[in-house]
Amino acid sequence: MYKVLIVDDEHFIRERLTTMIPWAEYDLEVAGVAEDGASALEQIGRLSPDIVISDIRMPDMTGLEMIAKAAVLGPDIRYIILSAYGEFDYARRAIQLGVTDYLLKPTRPEELLQVLLKQVDVLAQLKLQQQRARRNQYYEESIRSQYIQELILGNHPGYDWQEECAQVGLEWMLQGELRLMLMTLEGQVTIDPSAQFAVQNVMHELLQPVEDVCTIRLSFGKWLLTAGGSRSETELLALAQQLHDSIDRFTKKKVHIMISEGGGSPLELSRLFWETEKMMEYMGENPEEPIRFLLPSSRELAYIQWTKPMAELIQWMLAGETEQVVRWQNQLALSFLEWELGAARRWCFEWLTTIREHVQTGGGRVLPDTEDLKMRIAGQHKIKDLLQFFTHELHHLIHQRHGKGAHRLIRVVLERIESQYGGDIQLTTVAEELGISPVYLSELFKQQTGSTFRAHLLQVRMGAAIRLLKDPALKVYEVSYKVGYNKVEHFVKLFKKEYGMTPSEYRGALV
Secondary structure (H helix, E strand, O other): OEEEEEEOOOHHHHHHHHHOOOHHHHOEEEEEEEOOHHHHHHHHHHHOOOEEEEEOOOOOOOHHHHHHHHOOOOOOOEEEEEEOOOOHHHHHHHHHOOOOEEEEOOOOHHHHHHHHHHHHHHHHHHHHHHHHHHHHHHHHHHHHHHHHHHHHOOOOOOOOHHHHHHHOOOHHHHOOOEEEEEEEEOOOOOOOHHHHHHHHHHHHHHHOOOOOEEEEEEEOOEEEEEEOOOOOHHHHHHHHHHHHHHHHHHHOOOEEEEEOOOEOOHHHHHHHHHHHHHHHHHHOOOOOOOEEEOOOOOOOHHHHHHHOOHHHHHHHHHHOOHHHHHHHHHHHHHHHOOOOHHHHHHHHHHHHHHHHHHHOOOOOOOOOOHHHHHHHHHOOOOHHHHHHHHHHHHHHHHHHHHOOOOOHHHHHHHHHHHHHOOOOOOHHHHHHHHOOOHHHHHHHHHHHHOOOHHHHHHHHHHHHHHHHHOOOOOOHHHHHHHOOOOOHHHHHHHHHHHHOOOHHHHHHHHO
8 A cells, every 4th residue: 555645735625636536446545634845744754655746836835845855754755746837947847856747737537546556556666676676685695694604603615715705795804804793682591582673673774884794693682793894993882882872772672792803804703703702701791891892912912822723622622632632732831821810711711611512422520501610710810720620621521522431330420419419418328329339439430530529519519509699589598508518608618719709709790
């Protein structure tokens, strides 16, 4: 249904035009009538009509003046002029303004209908062309997004990428520096799909005119923007701030944006994405600073060279080439001990989370979740302790991947700990129930898991405590009881030793 606006200062003519044609039969409707140019402009902005039928001579402004002002409100509107004046100057001015037809009063119904049907045909063709253009644009955007996604995932073979970028309309990626913007919705676990669609619509409207930015939706409430054009940090921040503010204003949702380091080639996108994603996960959401740059200090630059062999290390671990892994660790150790502690903690988190995603196969000891791993890394207060922790975790992953599997008795013990960590579970009691000596069980447990019974029980309990402390309804002493410690002071002491902060301090950091 196409909307028509009738503009004339004579009431009789407005009424006649409204009733002289059976509008609905021709897929038309009179959406509004106006008696002067000012009212017409207001209704054009509010109703967005497809066709405007207007008189020329009106009190406040002429129809041609009204059409000139309305050009910015609706550039695709079709205009039909009705006038008792047939002077050539009016017709010439009307043509210059894009008026499609010029009819003299009094107008016969069949004459006006013929002109209207011609405009309906034109509008239908325009609509078809716009739909076709949108489909082509969507198809081209999908191809570009898919290509960038291949680069980000590291699946590109590494050759012919210059030609491919040009073929898919990403020539801007070949010029200057590239940056990634990782954007997440605050509290994305609890958001509803309509919020995600609303955010995407705002992003699309804002970024559509920007030629050197491509957006990919990674998962629910998570997007990645690839930006080119060698923008300065000030310009990048302005773009990110515009996104943040527009989404907040139009959807009432908060987003967090992490801006990557610069990359000189599309083949660097995989590294940039990995570093930015892990840093976002490591640092978490910060309502006080929703937009952040991933810019390492000079003291942190020492670890960047060790980001390059990630793929090789994963392949060695998948293939069980322990000697290669040990040789790599020996090379790493000399440099690692010279690193700044904060940078080393970040590096360990990035590597261990990524390696676990590729190598972990289940079986044996259950590895800690991301939050627990972050806390355990934060609990290493000396660089040598952090290196020892990283080495231990790496070797455990190799054992888990290529070991013969946990001994039947150890599987029973692990299951017992997972299900009964909240009770008074002792090595001697478990050994007695299994019919073996505590000494044998202790040695077998350490051989199979790489950890002592007590250390593993502590780790399971602390991991459970981390999860329970996220529930504000539970008191600290209640968490202590639930994870197997009847003395709260003992629980607090162990928690602080493991994570470097008390349970209350950890809970305060979550707020």
